[in-house]
Each structure stands twice: as structure tokens, then as C-alpha cells.
Amino acid sequence: MDDIQESTQAGTIAALKAERDQLLTLLKALPDISFVLDAEGRYVKVIGGANEAMYASGKSLEGYTLADALPPAVAEACLTHVQQALRTGEMQTLEYQLCVADVTLLPPSVRDNDHHQAEQWFEGRALPLPSYDHSKPVVLWVAVNITPRKQVEQYWREAAYTDPLTGIANRRALFEQAEHEIERAHRHHRPLSLLVLDIDHFKTINTQYGHAQGDEALRQFTQCCARLLRDTDFMGRIGGEEFVMLLPETDQLGAEQLGARIVEAIPTLDVPGMNNEHRMTVSIGAATRLEGEGFEDLLVRADDALSTAKRSGRNRLRVDQAATR
Known part of the structure; x- marks a missing residue:
């Protein structure tokens, strides 16, 4: 009986890991960049961002916290939404402005790129990942670059006035x-x-x-x-x-x-x-x-x-x- 239970548990764990690996593979292929963030705002994993015209590589952020990487006001707002997602178990969304050049943990070659000097708009979507293998609760934070949408909104807002x-x-x-x-x-x-x-x-x-x-x-x-x-x-x-x-x-x-x-x-x-x-x-x-x-x-x-x-x-x-x- 014990052998059967151990086999069942092993199979369940293997299935969960396989599911996680499939999810990570899928995220890597997506144009938007995603982060696995724990309850303290630490970057556990950086995934995706295949659209290099819209996103900078964030691999250098892994192991650091939101407070280490981002301007204080942005970091605080993001952490609040991470913790709220973990507390409620529901997806939380946040629109925020960020200049990639201000993300101090990115390599100088990334921050000095002319494309990253302008402030951009992002929509962050935080969703709990209860089965993720980590010592603390984590969320999946998908950062969608909504700058083009905001520019269109600004155009029509100005046109109206x-x-x-x-x-x-x-x-x-x-x-x-x-x-x-x-x-x-x-x-x-x-x-x-x-x-x-x-x-x-x-x-x-x-x-x-x-x-x-x-x-x-x-x-x-x-x-x-x-x-x-x-x-x-x-x-x-x-x-x-x-x-x-x-x-x-x-x-x-x-x-x-x-x-x-x-x-x-x-x-x-x-x-x-x-x-x-x-x-x-x-x-x-x-x-x-x-x-x-x-x-x-x-x-x-x-x-x-x-x-x-x-x-x-x-x-x-x-x-x-x-x-x-």
C-alpha cells in the first residue's frame, strides 16, 4: 500500500512539474515579459519578453526585489498588488509608468539604449501560482506594454479638447x-x-x-x-x-x-x-x-x-x- 501511495505522490509531483514546465515554455514564447514574484517582491524568475522592440531582458533582476530594481513609488505599488493577489487569490491589475533606463539593476547596455530612455506605460497582471515550487507564496506578474494604447487614448483626449x-x-x-x-x-x-x-x-x-x-x-x-x-x-x-x-x-x-x-x-x-x-x-x-x-x-x-x-x-x-x- 505504501508503495502505491508513494508511486501516486511521485506521479502527481511529476505531473505538476511537467505542467509547470509547459507553462514556462509557453510564457517564454509570448511577446510580453513575465515575472515570478514572491510575497516579499523578490524576482524568483524572469520569463518571456520575446518582443524585443517592446521589452528589455530582465534576467539580471532574478534574486533581487522590486525595491532594489524599481523607483520607490512604482515598487511600492507593485508590491501592494502582489500581496493583494496572494491575500485574495484573485488576479490584480495595475497600470504604471516606467522608464526602462530607471531600472538600475539592468545592464548599462540596456539602460543606455535610446529606445529605453522614454517613459512607457505597462499593465501589470498579478495572478497567484499556488503550486509553484518555492519557499514562499508567489504570483505570476505579466507586464503588458500598453504604451501604444495610451498614445492613442492621449491623441483622442487631446482631439476632444x-x-x-x-x-x-x-x-x-x-x-x-x-x-x-x-x-x-x-x-x-x-x-x-x-x-x-x-x-x-x-x-x-x-x-x-x-x-x-x-x-x-x-x-x-x-x-x-x-x-x-x-x-x-x-x-x-x-x-x-x-x-x-x-x-x-x-x-x-x-x-x-x-x-x-x-x-x-x-x-x-x-x-x-x-x-x-x-x-x-x-x-x-x-x-x-x-x-x-x-x-x-x-x-x-x-x-x-x-x-x-x-x-x-x-x-x-x-x-x-x-x-x-
């Missing part, structure tokens, strides 16, 4: 940023001003020179305005030839000074294909936020000031005077 012609914020982005700036100004009792800009007689430019030249005029207008803004200012296109500037930490005088500089600068632009006699000009309305005022009301006051500028002959700035009343 960017005006495709001028490259600045679109109406949606402008309004979201405005709500943020309104809330910040309210919370800290800081000034916030707004400029609404409208290119004068823009339809005439399109009619006389064509839409291609009109598009170029819009781009040059945007670039000229952007050169006059601070890093903290925010400009968006909210309509065909209508733009809005958010000016944090700017009182009425500051808004008036910036608006005057823009009115002065726009006619100096040389748009290719347009006659020198035809110079772009801009009308601007300015308003400074009143205590407790929301973005919609502030925008209405700046727009009213813009209408006054147009009625007064265009190519000028008009400031809403509510803040001084």
Missing part, C-alpha cells in the same frame, strides 16, 4: 478650465479677468482671399496672441473668429493693459497672400470677476463690452466697468 485648426483649446476645454479658475478665484479670493476677442470683418477676409487664407489668418492671430500671454493664462477658440482668454491673478488694469497690447499687435501681422493694405484688426471686450460671480455672468459682461467695442468703430478694447461701480 483641442481646436484642430489653431491647436489651442476648443470651446469645451475653455469652459471646463473657466469653471476651475472661477472656483480657485472664489476659494482664495483672488482676481480673475476675461477677454473676449473677435477678428474684425473676418468674413470679408474669407470672401476676398479664400478660406485657405482665412485659416492662415486665424493661425497667425492665435500665435500672436499666445506670445503675449503668461504660462498661467488660458486661451480658447469658442467660435469661427471669436476667442476667449482666461487671465488668473489679473485685475481690471492688468486685463486692460494686455488687451491694449493685443489690439496694437494684430495689425502688424503679415499674412501670406493678403495685400499689405488689408490688415487684420481685433475688437476686444474685457471684464473682471465680481465677488460671487460665476463664469456665465462674467462672460456675458465681457461679451457686452465686446459689442460696445464694435459699435464704437472696431479695432479697439472696451472694458466692462461693473467692477468700479
Whole structure:
């Protein structure tokens, strides 16, 4: 009877080892790199990563811990997910950014490779391996390089908030940023001003020179305005030839000074294909936020000031005077 039990146990062990070897062979052939990590975050085995364009060889990590190899924040997050997978018995996933050049235990020949200097995105999938032959509980950590996916997501995210012609914020982005700036100004009792800009007689430019030249005029207008803004200012296109500037930490005088500089600068632009006699000009309305005022009301006051500028002959700035009343 003992011989039969020993034979059965031996057969079971052999079957488990064969299964493990098959799994390891399969993992080696996969494009994604995998790690066997124990409960302390130690690299027990590094497997796979056949896609050399996406992964660096991690063999030199074996025997070391996550804390030895990775930047502290990444190592801590990975270890937390390893231990959570072991505690729950369920797969855990984690998205993290990592520059291969920052993995200090990799050979210099790997870290100095130009391809590995850029930060990349990975999705780590930690799954317990209860039958793995090791002194401590382990997980299989599959690191999937998701950088291409993240780049596509970033492209569409930017497309959703960017005006495709001028490259600045679109109406949606402008309004979201405005709500943020309104809330910040309210919370800290800081000034916030707004400029609404409208290119004068823009339809005439399109009619006389064509839409291609009109598009170029819009781009040059945007670039000229952007050169006059601070890093903290925010400009968006909210309509065909209508733009809005958010000016944090700017009182009425500051808004008036910036608006005057823009009115002065726009006619100096040389748009290719347009006659020198035809110079772009801009009308601007300015308003400074009143205590407790929301973005919609502030925008209405700046727009009213813009209408006054147009009625007064265009190519000028008009400031809403509510803040001084």
C-alpha cells in the first residue's frame, strides 16, 4: 500500500512539474515579459519578453526585489498588488509608468539604449501560482506594454479638447478650465479677468482671399496672441473668429493693459497672400470677476463690452466697468 501511495505522490509531483514546465515554455514564447514574484517582491524568475522592440531582458533582476530594481513609488505599488493577489487569490491589475533606463539593476547596455530612455506605460497582471515550487507564496506578474494604447487614448483626449485648426483649446476645454479658475478665484479670493476677442470683418477676409487664407489668418492671430500671454493664462477658440482668454491673478488694469497690447499687435501681422493694405484688426471686450460671480455672468459682461467695442468703430478694447461701480 505504501508503495502505491508513494508511486501516486511521485506521479502527481511529476505531473505538476511537467505542467509547470509547459507553462514556462509557453510564457517564454509570448511577446510580453513575465515575472515570478514572491510575497516579499523578490524576482524568483524572469520569463518571456520575446518582443524585443517592446521589452528589455530582465534576467539580471532574478534574486533581487522590486525595491532594489524599481523607483520607490512604482515598487511600492507593485508590491501592494502582489500581496493583494496572494491575500485574495484573485488576479490584480495595475497600470504604471516606467522608464526602462530607471531600472538600475539592468545592464548599462540596456539602460543606455535610446529606445529605453522614454517613459512607457505597462499593465501589470498579478495572478497567484499556488503550486509553484518555492519557499514562499508567489504570483505570476505579466507586464503588458500598453504604451501604444495610451498614445492613442492621449491623441483622442487631446482631439476632444483641442481646436484642430489653431491647436489651442476648443470651446469645451475653455469652459471646463473657466469653471476651475472661477472656483480657485472664489476659494482664495483672488482676481480673475476675461477677454473676449473677435477678428474684425473676418468674413470679408474669407470672401476676398479664400478660406485657405482665412485659416492662415486665424493661425497667425492665435500665435500672436499666445506670445503675449503668461504660462498661467488660458486661451480658447469658442467660435469661427471669436476667442476667449482666461487671465488668473489679473485685475481690471492688468486685463486692460494686455488687451491694449493685443489690439496694437494684430495689425502688424503679415499674412501670406493678403495685400499689405488689408490688415487684420481685433475688437476686444474685457471684464473682471465680481465677488460671487460665476463664469456665465462674467462672460456675458465681457461679451457686452465686446459689442460696445464694435459699435464704437472696431479695432479697439472696451472694458466692462461693473467692477468700479
